[in-house]
Structures are given as C-alpha cells and as structure tokens.
Amino acid sequence: MTATCDQRVAVPFTHADVAPSDVELLQDTARGDQAAFEELYRRHVAACMRRARHVLAADDWVPDVVQAVFLDLWTQAERFDLKRGSVRAWVLVLTHHKAVDLVRVQSRHASRRAQEEMLAAHVD
DSSP: OOOOTTOOOOOOOOGGGSOOOHHHHHHHHHTTOHHHHHHHHHHHHHHHHHHHHHHOSOGGGHHHHHHHHHHHHHHSGGGOOGGGOOHHHHHHHHHHHHHHHHHHHHHHHHHHHHHHHHHHHHHO
C-alpha cells in the first residue's frame, strides 16, 4: 500500500529514532565510546573554534586549542557536572581557558625574548 497525502502510515517509535543528548554522549564518552565522542566533536567543534578565534590574536593557534579541548573532553569526560551547566557551556569554558592560557604563555615568551634582545644589544 502506498500512502497518499491524505493517508498516514503508522511508524513504530523506537529509542533509536531519538538522537542522544549531549549528556548521554558525554557519559558514553567517559566509558570510552569513540562514536559518542565523535558525535560530541561534530556538534561542538564549530562553536569551539569560534570561541578560540575570539580569544586568540592569530588563527594559527586555533587548531591547537581545539585539539587540547577535545583531548580533555575525551580523557576527563567524567568530570562534567550537570549542576554547573550544559555540555556546550562546559566545552566553551574549556575552550576559553585553554585559549587564555595560550595567550599568557605566548605573552611570557614574547616578553622573555624582548628582554634577551635588550640584554644582547647592551652586551654588544
């Protein structure tokens, strides 16, 4: 039987028809489920990249920050606390912190290089 616009075909509902929530995916990730982790990555990588770009002066470092964030997500998924916010918020907070840490490190290195250059100029 072919359904027309006026006819409705009943389709049984199964749990598989519902996409898992971010919390469920993170719980599965904590148990080592690579497919769950990949889905979390797919859902949140663009927002993660946008947040990193917002903090960093150069886009060159964005992939490093994103990699560090998702590495933490993979290795520390069990640390997520739903009482403190959503998975997306946690990912974006991790991203912000990683990007700010990188800016601080770069700033220290630049300052140290400038001091070394000044000292080298005085020695000559």
